[in-house]
Amino acid sequence: MASSNYMFDRELGSARAIINAYSNVPLTQQPQYNTYLGSYGMSSQLPYTTTFTNFNYLGYGTGSTESIESKKVLVDLQGQVRLLKKELENRDARVLELTSMKDAYKHVHFEPDRYGSTHDLRETTIKLAAKDDRINELKKENDLIIHANYQLRLRVHELESNVNSYDSVSNKSTLAISSIQKDAKEKQDQLLELEARVRTHMEEREASERKMDVLQKKLQELFAQLSVTLEHNYGQPSAASFETVMSRIADINAENILLKGKLVKIEDTNKLLEKDAQSNRATIQQMANQLQSHVHYNINHCLQNDTIKAERDAALHDKETVKTELETVKSRLDSIQKAWQNTRSELDQRENKYSSHELHMKQLENDAVYVKSCFNAFKQQIGQMLSDGYVKVEPKEEEIKQKIQLLMQSSRERGIIITNLENQKEQLTKQLQAQIDINVLENAFTSLSDEDYEVVMKHVRELLDLDPHQESSKHDPKIETMWAVVSAFNK
Known part of the structure; x- marks a missing residue:
C-alpha cells in the first residue's frame, strides 16, 4: 500500500x-x-x-x-x-x-x-x-x-x-x-473464564440439592416411625403399658429432642445452602448479563470492523x-x-x-x-438619344421607360400599317394584272372565229396547266384568269 x-x-x-x-x-x-x-x-x-x-x-x-x-x-x-x-x-x-470550418472565397x-x-x-x-x-x-x-x-x-x-x-x-x-481485534481477543478470554466459573457454581448447586433430598427422605422416615410407634402404644390401659408408654414417650421425647437438634442443624445447613444458592443465582445472573453485554459488545465491534x-x-x-x-x-x-x-x-x-x-x-x-x-452617364446618353426637337427626355428611369414604351407602341402601329399597305399593294397588283390580261384578251380575241376560239382556249388551258376534269377552287388565280378569258370572249 x-x-x-x-x-x-x-x-x-x-x-x-x-x-x-x-x-x-x-x-x-x-x-x-x-x-x-x-x-x-x-x-x-x-x-x-x-x-x-x-x-x-x-x-x-x-x-x-x-x-x-x-x-x-x-x-x-x-x-x-x-x-x-x-x-x-x-x-x-x-x-x-x-x-473543421472552411471559408469559401467567392469571386x-x-x-x-x-x-x-x-x-x-x-x-x-x-x-x-x-x-x-x-x-x-x-x-x-x-x-x-x-x-x-x-x-x-x-x-x-x-x-x-x-x-x-x-x-x-x-x-x-x-x-x-x-x-x-485485540479487545475482541481479550473479551473472548474473559468469556471463557466466566463460562468455567458458571460450570463450577452449577455443580455445587446440584450437590447441595442432592443433600437436601436425602435429608428430606430421612425426616419422612422418622415421622413415619413416630406415627407407627404412637399408634402401637395406644392399647389397653395398664401400668406396664403405661410405663412402657411413658418410657417410650420419654424415649420418644429424648429422640424428639435429639431430632429437634438434628432438625435445627439441618435447618441451619438448609438456610446456609439456600443463601449459597441465592448468591450463586445472583452471580450466575450477573455473569449471564455480563456475558450478554460482552456478546453485544463483540457483535458491535464485529459490525464496526x-x-x-x-x-x-x-x-x-x-x-x-x-x-x-x-x-x-x-x-x-x-x-x-x-x-x-x-x-x-x-x-x-x-x-x-x-x-x-x-x-x-x-x-x-x-x-x-x-x-x-x-x-448615370448611360441614362443621360439614353435621354439625349430619345429626346428630339419637340420633347426632351430627362435622365430618369420612369421617363425613359415611358418614352421607350411609346416608341414600341408607335413601332407596332407602324408595323400594322405597313402590313395593311402591303396587303393592299398585293390586291391592287392582282387587280391590275387581271385588268391587263382582260384588255389583252379583248384585243386578241375580237377577230377570232369559233374554231379558232376552241384552239386558243385549249392552248390557254395548256399554258395555265389546267385539267378540264379537275374541280379547282373558285379563288385560284389560274381559274380567275380562265374566267377572265371567257368573259372577254363573250364580250
Whole structure:
C-alpha cells in the first residue's frame, strides 16, 4: 500500500508540474479573483474558492457519521468529475467544429446593372456582419475555455488534498481495526473464564440439592416411625403399658429432642445452602448479563470492523477511480492546450482574412460608386438619344421607360400599317394584272372565229396547266384568269 501511495503521489506531482507549466498562477496561492487579458484586449475576472474537507476519527460513536459524510463527499466529487467530463467533451466537439470550418472565397462578378451590384453589395455586408459575430463568439468561447482550464487546475488541487485525507483516514481505520481485534481477543478470554466459573457454581448447586433430598427422605422416615410407634402404644390401659408408654414417650421425647437438634442443624445447613444458592443465582445472573453485554459488545465491534473494512475498500476504490480520472484530466488538459493553440492560430488567420475583406469591401464600394456614375452617364446618353426637337427626355428611369414604351407602341402601329399597305399593294397588283390580261384578251380575241376560239382556249388551258376534269377552287388565280378569258370572249 505504501508503494502504491508513493506512485500515486509521484503521478500527482507530475500532473501538478504540467499544470503549473501551462498556467501563470501557482496552485499554492489562493487569491479571491484572477484577471486574464485576452488576445483582443478583453479582460475577465475569474472568481474561485478552494474547499477542503477534514476527516477526523474520534472513536466508536462517531464512525458511522464520518463514514456517511465521507460517502457524501465522494458522491459529490464523482458528480463534479462527471460534469467536468461532459464539459470537456462539449468543448472538444466545439473545438473540432471550429477547426473543421472552411471559408469559401467567392469571386464577385459585376454586371452593368444597378440592381445586381446592390444585391452583391448587400450580400457582402451580410457576410461581413456574420463573420464579425462569429469572431466575437470565438473570442467568448476562448475566454470560457481559459476559465474552465483554470477551474480544472483548482479541482485537481482539491482532489489531491482529498486523496491525502483519504490516506490518513485509511491509516486510522487500520489502527482502529487492530485495536478492536485485540479487545475482541481479550473479551473472548474473559468469556471463557466466566463460562468455567458458571460450570463450577452449577455443580455445587446440584450437590447441595442432592443433600437436601436425602435429608428430606430421612425426616419422612422418622415421622413415619413416630406415627407407627404412637399408634402401637395406644392399647389397653395398664401400668406396664403405661410405663412402657411413658418410657417410650420419654424415649420418644429424648429422640424428639435429639431430632429437634438434628432438625435445627439441618435447618441451619438448609438456610446456609439456600443463601449459597441465592448468591450463586445472583452471580450466575450477573455473569449471564455480563456475558450478554460482552456478546453485544463483540457483535458491535464485529459490525464496526466490517463497516470500517468496507469504507477502507471503498476509499481504495475511490482512490483508483480518482487516479484514472486524474490521468484522463491530464490528457484532456493536453488536448485543450493543443485546441487552444489551434484556435489562437485560427483567430490570427481570421484577423488577416478580416483585414483582407475590409480592403475588398473598400474596393467594392469604390467599384459601386464607379458603376453608379457610369449608370448615370448611360441614362443621360439614353435621354439625349430619345429626346428630339419637340420633347426632351430627362435622365430618369420612369421617363425613359415611358418614352421607350411609346416608341414600341408607335413601332407596332407602324408595323400594322405597313402590313395593311402591303396587303393592299398585293390586291391592287392582282387587280391590275387581271385588268391587263382582260384588255389583252379583248384585243386578241375580237377577230377570232369559233374554231379558232376552241384552239386558243385549249392552248390557254395548256399554258395555265389546267385539267378540264379537275374541280379547282373558285379563288385560284389560274381559274380567275380562265374566267377572265371567257368573259372577254363573250364580250
